[in-house]
Amino acid sequence: MKHFYLLFIFIYLSGYAQILSQDSLKQEFLHTKAHQYETFFETLDARLTQLPMKEALSIVRILQNAGNSDNPEKLQHYITQSLFRIHYQQKNYLLADSLLQKDLIHTKKYHLISEHAETLLNLGMVYNTLYKYSEATQYMQQAYHQFSSQNKKARAATALYELGNLCLKMPERDCEEYFQKALALGGDSLKRVYHISSLNTLGLIQSGNKRYSQSLSYYQKALDLAAATHDSAWMGIVRGNIGFVLLQTGREDEALAYLLEDMESGLQHNELLSAAAAAVSISKIYRDKNQPDLAKKYLLQGIELTQKVGFLPVLKPMYKELASIYEQEKQYTEAIKYLHLQIQLNDSLAKKRREIDVIKMQSSFDLQKKENEVKNLTEENARQKHLTVIVITGLTLCLLLVILTLRIRQKIKINQLLIRQKTDLENEVTNRTHTLLEYNHQLKEFSFMTAHNLRRPVAMILGLGQVLRLPDNKPDEERLYIEKLIDTTNELDLVLKQMNGLLEKKQDSVIDN
Template sequence: MKPFLAPLITLVLCLSCSTGILSQSKAIDSLKKVLANKTFDNKKSISSTLRTLGVAYFEIGEFTQALSYYEKALKISKETNDEASTSRCLMNIGNVHLSNGNYPVAIDYLNQSLKISERINDTLMISFSLNNLGLIYRNLENFEKAISFSEKALEIQKNIGNKKGMAETLNSLGLLYIKIKDYEKAKKTLKEALTISQNINSEYIEGFTLNNIGYVYLNLKDYDKSLEYYIKAKKINLDINGKRALTVSYYGLAKALTHKKEFNKALPIALKSLQFSQELNMLGFEKDIQELLSIIYQNTGNYKEALTSYKQYRTLNDSLFNKKNTEKIAQLEAEYKYQQALDSASIRELKLTEQVSATSRDLAKSKQNYLWAIIGVLLISIILGSTIFFQKFKTIKAKNYTIATEQKLLRSQMTPHFIFNSLSVLQGMILNKEEKKSVSYLSKFSKLMRITLENSRDKLVLLSQELLAIENYLSLQNLENDAYQSKITVDDSIDSDKYLVPPMLMQPFVENAVEHAFNNEQSIKTIDIHLNYSNKNLICTITDNGIGINAQKGIKNANKTSLSTAITSERLKILSKDLKVNGWVTIEDRHKYNAQGTLVTLVIPYKLVET
């Protein structure tokens, strides 16, 4: 059986005083009544009540409601110049974005909170901000830096005697030790957190901690001990109605039972975990549950459901992979560079201001016109410096945008599904002893891979080379069963060896036609590619006789098509500026022309070969 890892749920420090979700629900009702009756003497009390409501919603996983109340509380705190309350509200808002995986925004809010807390010497808030920044670095897999933040936070919590903060921070450290596979240290740290949470009667923290200890024993392959802790966690999380933690409890129980080969017991528990993860929109968690379900169904002989779950797992895995990794790092780097630039500009501006003041005092007895001339020169310097700074920032931002777009392009050039399917077809030919056919297929596949990799290294390639890659791709698709009738035509006015074009512009749309344009019942499937040159524009049209783009929009996998279109559109904007040649793409349903299928019109930026 394939090994698999359990996902970890982050316990974010949120400055709450609750002992359970049921009590939180009662608190929400009571606080709403208080707000409705307007029984307040001042705005500070209103802000505190709004923030407490936000904390209550946060702990039951209602992040949208929590964010709404935090922002209202922040507005009042700023109006009343209450820095302590402002710091707490900023941290709470950062925690919501952290839980939603929006790390650049979370870092911004947490750093704002930390700056205020350090200014007013609020040690409790400093420790909370440090811990939550550590959580972000853990999610970015910078474990050394994350442990450093959490250890500093824990030291502050111990010094001020905050038991709840200690339990939460110990949980964070325990998860980090799991990440670096120091399971004994993780077990010791989490059991310390469990003892503290039980002493202070915090069922919310206790439920999370029991889940995490169960996960440690899963990694140690002590499945009976793991079941013992997950069962305890499930009972507590059911009592307090903590759905996020309960989702983890059900998943851990199902996984431990699967390892013990008790598949019939594991199945209903895994389905409960799947239900909760879908209700809470926990996509990463849902992906792992679908993988677990495919294993359970396979071992219970339900191969149809096993295949369905595996397909769902692959779909979720591809979706999360394409949307997150590359852009997240690029965004963080841009945020970091931008903040550094702002800090540097602020320091320079402060020094210039001090110079202006010193000059004014030294020249108080000299001529007034001379004084104003000096001040004018300094002001012009500030304006020029600011202009240069913002131009540099704009350039950095454009470069990061270009890098992110090119990285997304490389990931979308040839889908994992196509490579997997091609290798599966080749394997089938070999097993069926179709030597000649398999050799031909392997030759075409290797040629396509070589062309794709070579084209990926260059910014511009010959049009003839790009068309050769598309011909090989369509040939591979047809080699097994002649599924498609395809044709590539180039007008006589175009010499394909004289035009340099960006690589992999046409291929995503051809691949989309192959993957999404036709239904299984359609007998004749045609894909026509035509290139012509008109009004100094190199125009490529890709036409199919499939179901049409309007029908595709109702299909679940249509988001992959739109992702390819979005990436290509972004590339075209950048390439058009670089090459100073028109470039755009339009996609139309041929129904408007009284025909069947989809019409893609691609105006390709180009450069002529220098002779």
């Protein structure tokens, strides 16, 4: 029970420490500026490679949602790159490729030129792993040209170094130029491991071309650089390569010293394949020296180390060599044993090659399928954009048509209103004209009445008044004149009434209008 509680406390404290660690990482990230992203994520990626995939992805998601918005476009690139490295390490190559393809579009859209070049270089590495050497070469060459255009010599040299390693996988290619240019371009700014590796690879190329003096020169430079940086692992590897060259040139005693150092270094740094290769070469030297026991000892050690690594193709010549040694010693049972192992290994390797061919074919199929999906999505996106443009254009035209129709209707209404107003004005003018004509007629009647009807009784009254003034008028005549005067006055009254009637009629007509 006590142990159970201790275990529980340990698990609890471990989880608490992890929470504190993630929280401190989050706080550190929130204070990281855009120009510090590269350094921050380089350190982070080195830590993530030591964690389980689930925990590593959790940390990246926490940072993605942390709220650092100093430069969200650039941040998205580095987040995607971290996710890519996690999946690439877990050999999820298709998912890694998908992430990089999206990042390629993202970095191009936001003109992140350096980041775009890094994505191209990583895509080259993915396609190299998928045995798509032609595509890998294209991506790496694009990365190299973009780095060069920005005068990023160290990164351009790194791209050349990766191109050189890719070139070595393709037959009948001259790969030396890539490493020469990488060294010349990168200089001291090239990463130490790339610098040493480039010199070592140039030594291998020269050795393969049987230019041993030049090969030893490159190896010596690589050894000096590894020694200056206290890189004992690389020192062991380069010493082993020097030993192989010395062995080729017949300097077996010198070669033996270098190969023994290489084997010791390989065992020390867990570089088992390098140690195994050194052991096989040491075995050959001892066999040439007619020391079969030591030859068998180192060859068996080489076989054991190779089996641990699982690099089976190298075992074939080892089994054959060991069988030959036993045959020379007349130990036929052991010789037959290792010949049988060689035959079994041949069958196993043939099966493995078929499996690899199937994997390559499946990878090619999956990649082609993914590319087709991306192509279809791109085409669908283009169609959607085209359809959106058509719909927007159609809606705009409809809106313009509606506006134009409303304006035409409004204009028609205004025209109809103007026509009605014009008609009303014409009718009013006609009515006024008719009224004026009637007034003119009445005026003529009034003038006539004034000139004739009124004038005659007035003249009559004036005449009778003159007659009545005469002194010799008789009474009967005066009476007659007075009656006549009364009649004329009545006639005048009648005329005045008629004139008054005309004036009243005119006044009523004016009021009505």
